[in-house]
Amino acid sequence: MSARVTHIAANIFREAVRDRVLYNLIAFAVLMSGAAILVGQISIDIERLVVVNLGLTAVSLFGVVIAIFIGIGLVSKEIEKRTLYTVLSRPVQRWEFIIGKFFGLAGTLVVNTFFMAIGVFGALLYVSRHFQKADGWVLVALYFIVLQFVIITALALLFSSFSSPLLSAVFAFSLFVIGSFAEDLRGFAGMTQGITRWLATGAAYLVPNLSALNVITSVAHGQPVPGHLILLNTAYALVYATVALCGAVLVFERRNLK
Amino acid sequence: MRASRKITVLFSLLMVGCMVASVFLLQRVDQLRTGATLQEVLYISSPKLLKRLSLGYSGLLADIYWTRAVQYFGSKHNQGAQSYDLLAPLLEITTALDPQLVVAYQYGASFLAPKPPNGAGMPQRAIDLVEFGIQHNPDEWRLYYDDGFIHYTELKDYAGAADAFARGSRVPNAHPFLKLLAARMAEQAGSLETARMMWTAAYQTTTDKAIRANAMAHLRALQVNEDVTALEALAARYKEKTGQFPARFSDLETAGLMRGVPLDPFGHPYKLMPGGRVEVQSPDDFPFIEKGTPPGYKPPAMPKFLPTD
Numbered sequence: 001m002s003a004r005v006t007h008i009a010a011n012i013f014r015e016a017v018r019d020r021v022l023y024n025l026i027a028f029a030v031l032m033s034g035a036a037i038l039v040g041q042i043s044i045d046i047e048r049l050v051v052v053n054l055g056l057t058a059v060s061l062f063g064v065v066i067a068i069f070i071g072i073g074l075v076s077k078e079i080e081k082r083t084l085y086t087v088l089s090r091p092v093q094r095w096e097f098i099i100g101k102f103f104g105l106a107g108t109l110v111v112n113t114f115f116m117a118i119g120v121f122g123a124l125l126y127v128s129r130h131f132q133k134a135d136g137w138v139l140v141a142l143y144f145i146v147l148q149f150v151i152i153t154a155l156a157l158l159f160s161s162f163s164s165p166l167l168s169a170v171f172a173f174s175l176f177v178i179g180s181f182a183e184d185l186r187g188f189a190g191m192t193q194g195i196t197r198w199l200a201t202g203a204a205y206l207v208p209n210l211s212a213l214n215v216i217t218s219v220a221h222g223q224p225v226p227g228h229l230i231l232l233n234t235a236y237a238l239v240y241a242t243v244a245l246c247g248a249v250l251v252f253e254r255r256n257l258k
Numbered sequence: 259m260r261a262s263r264k265i266t267v268l269f270s271l272l273m274v275g276c277m278v279a280s281v282f283l284l285q286r287v288d289q290l291r292t293g294a295t296l297q298e299v300l301y302i303s304s305p306k307l308l309k310r311l312s313l314g315y316s317g318l319l320a321d322i323y324w325t326r327a328v329q330y331f332g333s334k335h336n337q338g339a340q341s342y343d344l345l346a347p348l349l350e351i352t353t354a355l356d357p358q359l360v361v362a363y364q365y366g367a368s369f370l371a372p373k374p375p376n377g378a379g380m381p382q383r384a385i386d387l388v389e390f391g392i393q394h395n396p397d398e399w400r401l402y403y404d405d406g407f408i409h410y411t412e413l414k415d416y417a418g419a420a421d422a423f424a425r426g427s428r429v430p431n432a433h434p435f436l437k438l439l440a441a442r443m444a445e446q447a448g449s450l451e452t453a454r455m456m457w458t459a460a461y462q463t464t465t466d467k468a469i470r471a472n473a474m475a476h477l478r479a480l481q482v483n484e485d486v487t488a489l490e491a492l493a494a495r496y497k498e499k500t501g502q503f504p505a506r507f508s509d510l511e512t513a514g515l516m517r518g519v520p521l522d523p524f525g526h527p528y529k530l531m532p533g534g535r536v537e538v539q540s541p542d543d544f545p546f547i548e549k550g551t552p553p554g555y556k557p558p559a560m561p562k563f564l565p566t567d
Contacts, residue, residue, distance in 0.1 A: 095265055184322060186288065187329050205281045212287045229290050236283040239276045246273030253265055 004092050005100040012104020013111070016070060021108065024062050025115050031058055036123040047127040052138055052220040055120035060145045060216070062116070063109050064176055067149050070108070071156025072168035074101045075252065095249040102157055102245055109149040117142050134222035140230060141219040147237035151208045152176055154244035161248040161255065179210035208240055305354030320356030327352055327362070331369045335376075342378035345369060349387055360398050363391030368469060371408045376472075381412035392425075399433060400463065402426025406439065410456060419443045435459055454480050478523040479546035485520060485528065486536045486550040492516055493534030503534040522550075 016022070035054050036047075075098075078084035087097060117139075124135060155175055159168035178185070182204065189200035213233055215225050309316050327348040334342055349366040353359060369377055370384035388405045395401060406422030409415040420443035427436035439459065442452045454477065461473035492515045496504045499513060507530050510516045519527045526539045528550070538544055541551045 093265070095269065181322070183288070183291070184325070188325060191325075191329065191332075205284060209284050209287065212284075212291055226290060229287065232283055232287045232290065236280060236287060239279045239283060242276040243273050243280060246269040246276065249269045250266060250273070253262060253269075 004096050005103065008087075008092070008097060008100025009102075009104035009107060012074070012101055013108050016105070016108040019070075021066060021070065022112060022115075024066065025112065025119075028058055028062060028116050029119055032119045032123040033126075036126045048124065049220050051120070051123045051127050052141075053216060055116075055123060056138070056141050056145065056216040056219070059113060059116045059120065059142065060148065060214075063113060063145060063149045064152055066112065067105065067109055067152040068156050068169055068172045068176070070105055071153050072160045072165045072172060074105065074157055075160040076163075076165050076168070094252050098157065098161070098245065098249050098252055102153060102241075102248075105153045105157075106150055109153065110146060113142060113146055113149070132222075134219075137215075137219045137222070137225055140225045141215050143230070144213040144215055144225075144233060147233060148210055148213045150237050150241045151179075151210070151213075151244070154241035154248070155208065158244045158248040158251070161251045175207060176210065179208040180214065181211065182207055182209040183211040209236065213237065305351045308351055309355055316355040320352050320359055320362075323348060323352040323355060324359060324362050327366065327369075338375045340374045342369075342374070342380075345378045346380055346383045346387075353387065353390060357390070357394035360391065360395055360401065363388050363395075363401055364404055365469075367404050367408060368472075371412045373412075381408050384408050384412075397429055397431075399426045399429045399431070399436060402429065403433070403436060403439075403459070403463065406443070407456065407460065410443065416443050433463065450480060450484055475544070476546050479544050479548070481523050482538055482544050482547045483549045485522065486538075486547075489516075489520060489528060489530075489536040490534060490549075493530070493536070497534060503532065504530060506530055 032051070032055055036051055075084075078087070084097075088094065120138065120142075121131075121135070124138070125131065152172060152175075156168060156172045159171045163171065185207065186201070186204040189197060189204045192200050212229070219225065308319065327345065330344055330348060331342065334345075349362060349370065352362045353366070356362075367384040367388045370387065371377055371379075371381045373379045385405060385408055388401050388408070391398070391401045392405065402422050402425050406419040406426065409419035409422055420440050423436050423440035423443060426432055427440055435455075439455065442455060457473045457476040457480065461470055461477065464470060464473075492510055493503055496510055496513055496515060504510050504513075507516070507519050507528075511518070521527055522538050522544075524540075524543060529537045529539060531537055536550060537552055538547065538550045541547065541555055542557070544550070545557060
């Protein structure tokens with residue numbers, strides 16, 4: 001079972017490299033080096049701040065775009081090209097196909113983030129001339145961004161399992177935006193009463209809580225991230241991604257592919 | 259059980275289990291990050307920058323910031339907080355993003371102006387906020403009223419209050435009482451009757467329950483202050499007549515100075531204390547009284563606003 005999942009995952013990674021997905025790293029490198037050089041000349045004392053803010057935001061947005069636009073095609077593209085039938089005619093179960101796809105895309109994003117992280121730290125070194133203790137928290141922020149990708153990838157895969165690529169992209173992107181305001185949403189829910197409160201609270205817990213995974217601004221100001229939050233966010237991201245993947249498996253299991 | 263059915267059951271159970279776990283984890287995350295959303299506000303405290311970053315969706319962003327301001331004030335107020343450091347920046351950001359959001363000036367000023375724990379104790383920031391609102395909404399007579407109200411209640415600046423009410427009275431469709439208030443301020447600003455008029459106006463010009471409760475609590479307090487002053491004056495007259503303070507209210511009745519036992523605004527009898535002092539039975543029910551409390555009385559951190567009538 002694990003070998004089959006690994007093969008599918010490795011294949012997705014190869015396909016992503018072949019599709020020149022990692023070319024986004026070039027754009028990222030240009031952005032980071034440009035910012036690092038420019039900000040030192042046009043501003044005062046916020047070089048580190050800008051590099052961390054801009055770098056981590058770019059890592060997050062680039063990754064989310066990749067997660068959504070590749071994730072939405074993971075199932076539908078295979079159906080459209082009829083390659084899915086070749087895969088499923090072999091001793092591969094449908095759920096293995098979904099899980100393999102997920103790990104393949106998540107792995108691609110981890111590799112992509114790894115190279116971007118090198119870019120961020122390179123730019124940081126350029127503007128600060130040396131690393132400081134607070135830079136360690138940038139790694140935590142990057143880890144949280146990877147957790148965001150895990151959730152978004154699982155959601156994109158869920159939508160891809162039953163919807164068209166365009167609608168899947170819209171759904172996934174909408175959930176990304178709503179999830180970024182999840183804490184506000186829960187706050188609003190807390191202010192309502194009666195049935196509205198129940199509905200709003202339900203909706204607030206159903207959407208992914210991406211705001212707790214975004215510590216970019218606090219990390220840019222050198223503020224530490226509590227260890228408890230790292231543990232809870234890790235557990236939350238894994239649990240939420242599992243929910244979405246289970247949904248994708250359940251839909252895909254029942255889908256008529258004839 | 260068929261393999262596909264087995265998978266369906268297994269993944270369904272896993273999904274439900276993980277969904278429950280995600281809610282639990284999210285609640286733990288929320289406990290760990292209390293007020294995190296608001297802390298982040300400080301990182302971008304420039305309203306101009308935020309307006310640019312909103313990419314034209316400044317109305318929506320203003321609504322979000324206004325809700326955050328309300329949440330911030332509500333949560334701090336419930337804790338009986340003595341400082342509201344983020345309130346003024348939150349309100350300034352909200353109104354800079356949407357200068358036409360009149361509600362933010364009105365309620366925002368009533369959050370900012372009163373002394374803690376009822377508000378942030380920043381009357382000048384509240385006036386600045388309302389003046390900014392007037393600049394952008396010159397036809398909103400309520401803003402002039404709020405401006406005058408803060409000048410009157412928090413700063414005791416009767417000339418400033420009269421000016422604000424007079425400016426408001428010239429606005430088309432302004433409520434007629436603004437003219438009356440302007441005249442009152444100019445003539446007898448410090449009188450009890452003026453205070454009663456102000457709080458009655460505050461009560462009548464809003465539909466918000468909290469503001470009405472606050473206004474009603476102030477009106478009750480004015481009534482108590484007036485009653486206690488009058489009753490203590492009667493006790494002093496009794497002493498002048500008999501050479502000693504009355505032991506109970508019936509002594510005053512017997513002396514023909516009053517009729518019946520006087521009652522506070524909640525219908526409870528006042529207490530006549532040794533030395534001719536008069537007290538209310540439950541001072542906690544009257545958060546704003548200046549008279550009628552036992553010696554050394556300390557009001558509770560959270561004022562008790564009783565339901566509006």
